[in-house]
Amino acid sequence: MQFSLSIGPNIRKSAYFDATVRDGVRGFSVYNHMYIPGNFGDPEGEYDRLINGVAMWDVAVQRQVQLMGPDAGRLAQYLTPRNLAKTKVGQGRYVPLCDHAGWLINDPVLLKIAEDCYWLSVADSDIHLWAAAIAHERGWAVEVSEPDVSPLAIQGPKAEDVTAALFGDWVRDLRYFGFRQTDLDGIPLVLARSGWSKQGGFELYLQDSTRALELWDRVKEAGAPFGIGPGAPNDIERLESGLISYGADMRWQDYRATPFEMGFGPLIDLDSGHDFVGRAALTRMAAEPPARQRVGLTIADRPALPGSPVPLWQGEEQVGYVAEFAYSPRVGTTIGHALIRADLAEAAEGLHLRLSGQIYAATLHPIPFL
Amino acid sequence: MQFSLSIGPNIRKSAYFDATVRDGVRGFSVYNHMYIPGNFGDPEGEYDRLINGVAMWDVAVQRQVQLMGPDAGRLAQYLTPRNLAKTKVGQGRYVPLCDHAGWLINDPVLLKIAEDCYWLSVADSDIHLWAAAIAHERGWAVEVSEPDVSPLAIQGPKAEDVTAALFGDWVRDLRYFGFRQTDLDGIPLVLARSGWSKQGGFELYLQDSTRALELWDRVKEAGAPFGIGPGAPNDIERLESGLISYGADMRWQDYRATPFEMGFGPLIDLDSGHDFVGRAALTRMAAEPPARQRVGLTIADRPALPGSPVPLWQGEEQVGYVAEFAYSPRVGTTIGHALIRADLAEAAEGLHLRLSGQIYAATLHPIPFL
Numbered sequence: 001m002q003f004s005l006s007i008g009p010n011i012r013k014s015a016y017f018d019a020t021v022r023d024g025v026r027g028f029s030v031y032n033h034m035y036i037p038g039n040f041g042d043p044e045g046e047y048d049r050l051i052n053g054v055a056m057w058d059v060a061v062q063r064q065v066q067l068m069g070p071d072a073g074r075l076a077q078y079l080t081p082r083n084l085a086k087t088k089v090g091q092g093r094y095v096p097l098c099d100h101a102g103w104l105i106n107d108p109v110l111l112k113i114a115e116d117c118y119w120l121s122v123a124d125s126d127i128h129l130w131a132a133a134i135a136h137e138r139g140w141a142v143e144v145s146e147p148d149v150s151p152l153a154i155q156g157p158k159a160e161d162v163t164a165a166l167f168g169d170w171v172r173d174l175r176y177f178g179f180r181q182t183d184l185d186g187i188p189l190v191l192a193r194s195g196w197s198k199q200g201g202f203e204l205y206l207q208d209s210t211r212a213l214e215l216w217d218r219v220k221e222a223g224a225p226f227g228i229g230p231g232a233p234n235d236i237e238r239l240e241s242g243l244i245s246y247g248a249d250m251r252w253q254d255y256r257a258t259p260f261e262m263g264f265g266p267l268i269d270l271d272s273g274h275d276f277v278g279r280a281a282l283t284r285m286a287a288e289p290p291a292r293q294r295v296g297l298t299i300a301d302r303p304a305l306p307g308s309p310v311p312l313w314q315g316e317e318q319v320g321y322v323a324e325f326a327y328s329p330r331v332g333t334t335i336g337h338a339l340i341r342a343d344l345a346e347a348a349e350g351l352h353l354r355l356s357g358q359i360y361a362a363t364l365h366p367i368p369f370l
Numbered sequence: 371m372q373f374s375l376s377i378g379p380n381i382r383k384s385a386y387f388d389a390t391v392r393d394g395v396r397g398f399s400v401y402n403h404m405y406i407p408g409n410f411g412d413p414e415g416e417y418d419r420l421i422n423g424v425a426m427w428d429v430a431v432q433r434q435v436q437l438m439g440p441d442a443g444r445l446a447q448y449l450t451p452r453n454l455a456k457t458k459v460g461q462g463r464y465v466p467l468c469d470h471a472g473w474l475i476n477d478p479v480l481l482k483i484a485e486d487c488y489w490l491s492v493a494d495s496d497i498h499l500w501a502a503a504i505a506h507e508r509g510w511a512v513e514v515s516e517p518d519v520s521p522l523a524i525q526g527p528k529a530e531d532v533t534a535a536l537f538g539d540w541v542r543d544l545r546y547f548g549f550r551q552t553d554l555d556g557i558p559l560v561l562a563r564s565g566w567s568k569q570g571g572f573e574l575y576l577q578d579s580t581r582a583l584e585l586w587d588r589v590k591e592a593g594a595p596f597g598i599g600p601g602a603p604n605d606i607e608r609l610e611s612g613l614i615s616y617g618a619d620m621r622w623q624d625y626r627a628t629p630f631e632m633g634f635g636p637l638i639d640l641d642s643g644h645d646f647v648g649r650a651a652l653t654r655m656a657a658e659p660p661a662r663q664r665v666g667l668t669i670a671d672r673p674a675l676p677g678s679p680v681p682l683w684q685g686e687e688q689v690g691y692v693a694e695f696a697y698s699p700r701v702g703t704t705i706g707h708a709l710i711r712a713d714l715a716e717a718a719e720g721l722h723l724r725l726s727g728q729i730y731a732a733t734l735h736p737i738p739f740l
Contacts, residue, residue, distance in 0.1 A: 038375075100506035
């Protein structure tokens with residue numbers, strides 16, 4: 001379904017907004033109270049560039065929640081069940097965040113910018129409110145703020161060549177989630193090997209929004225010989241690659257899930273004794289296997305995505321829900337991510353979806369699909 | 371500017387979504403991670419029904435943050451600087467919420483449902499995360515959750531007749547923000563005299579989302595003799611009436627404001643000694659007049675709204691910003707809300723906006739405009 005979206009003052013524009021309009025954006029979605037490009041009118045070409053070439057994405061909606069001050073590290077560690085003891089300046093970490101009851105509320109990338117400064121590059125929920133409340137209630141010496149940072153992603157197998165052309169060959173030695181503070185002829189940014197795809201690439205955390213158009217055009221120009229084009233985080237590729245989408249796969253409001261259900265178990269450190277939000281609840285949960293488990297599905301007969309999570313059935317029983325599905329040209333069928341009753345996660349017969357009066361058979365498939 | 375909006379699983383559908391699609395919704399915006407109808411293709415008619423007749427709005431995006439348990443009242447009082455001591459069950463209150471530093475983070479209507487149960491009917495920020503963090507860090511016996519509640523608004527001078535036709539003449543005696551738990555032939559809901567307009571009306575807080583279509587159609591049917599039609603919260607009317615829009619007039623991320631700047635001073639109770647989030651910061655602020663003040667403006671020559679807050683100039687100096695403006699048919703000119711340097715709030719010459727290389731004169735005007 002397509003509807004119009006009015007551009008009004010209630011929703012923030014990205015620093016790259018005018019550049020994306022100039023370069024042909026057709027549709028937006030909204031994420032962290034900001035517009036994010038959805039497509040540029042050429043879905044096949046945008047997918048192809050990501051898989052076989054190189055794409056540039058306005059992902060300024062990945063807002064940074066900055067923790068700064070003497071207690072920044074203490075707060076960062078308290079906010080996530082993942083153990084950060086060995087995280088060094090210049091390293092990023094994927095950190096599930098849970099509320100005090102153990103439900104997932106976000107899954108940001110944490111960047112340790114300095115010993116007294118961390119960024120949480122957040123998915124779609126207001127972690128700044130949550131983090132600031134906790135810091136103040138504990139009386140810790142740390143300020144929670146939103147710095148002027150606007151990530152731009154370069155993704156795809158040729159992303160490294162484009163990024164090296166811009167910054168030099170040192171970028172080829174960056175490890176995954178590793179980052180460095182640098183600049184592009186004076187445009188200040190943090191350059192990280194990261195991004196919401198498994199096709200390889202970098203994110204340029206621009207630190208001066210007044211220079212966004214300049215940065216956008218520099219990337220476009222350096223990427224031209226490699227066939228770069230504008231795009232957006234791609235749902236087909238993320239389903240193929242098994243990336244999690246907080247807000248689609250699960251969300252606090254109506255599709256809650258625990259980190260154990262979502263496969264984050266290995267990131268939950270209950271052993272080293274560090275305290276964190278939700279520790280008591282997660283300790284109780286860890287005592288027994290999770291009730292549900294995240295699985296991949298292939299789905300027959302190419303149903304249309306109804307635009308919201310749908311029940312997953314076995315016979316007359318609802319055994320889970322399918323968060324999102326899409327036709328994958330590379331897998332050659334419709335694929336999706338589901339949360340299913342744990343006893344069915346390894347083998348299950350007769351799974352199906354019911355959409356508009358039709359039944360669509362679904363079959364378990366390992367994640368990632370490719 | 372108009373762009374398409376894709377309907378996907380990342381953003382929730384309202385319980386009334388299918389009804390609004392059936393009844394001709396053309397555009398949506400996003401609020402509290404949900405789609406909200408923006409217009410039904412007839413802006414003049416929709417405005418006219420609100421001002422002269424009656425309109426029905428899907429405002430299920432007004433999510434309820436429920437506080438329940440022995441410490442619910444204690445938490446409700448701690449979350450807002452407004453004194454709730456005299457608030458009775460069945461009464462609503464407009465309650466600014468500030469963070470620990472005293473900045474506004476939301477401006478919900480609080481409904482005291484029971485001695486141990488409160489709802490915060492929130493504007494566009496994740497207050498559930500913030501409230502739950504505070505409750506747990508304090509160790510209070512109160513659960514923060516999102517109940518199955520989907521408000522539907524009936525607004526306009528004929529709203530009372532429609533609502534009385536549905537529920538009986540007792541609704542005519544409800545005071546402003548007063549509410550009652552009731553049902554409509556078994557459809558459970560809280561009926562309140564409230565709504566985001568100054569044209570009068572009610573909000574039906576539906577408590578069973580599976581019956582949303584039924585409720586929508588009952589309201590439509592009862593309203594037919596009064597010329598009811600679908601609409602949405604109306605920016606022109608809210609500017610005329612001086613209603614505040616958190617997310618447009620101010621927001622924590624980039625257009626922060628204090629409650630004193632926004633005119634909420636009379637609601638901030640620093641005298642009775644009750645403790646609340648931000649008390650120390652607000653006490654410091656209250657010691658001197660606010661640096662900025664909210665004012666109304668009339669603007670010459672009908673500029674197009676650029677879709678984001680814009681600077682307000684006096685000569686070569688930026689003296690504030692204009693959050694939103696729109697052409698008001700009833701005032702006969704473009705009107706807007708601004709935050710301006712406090713010394714200019716009573717009288718100021720030479721105010722203007724600069725948009726697309728043009729200068730548009732602006733003149734102070736009392737709020738409300740009508």
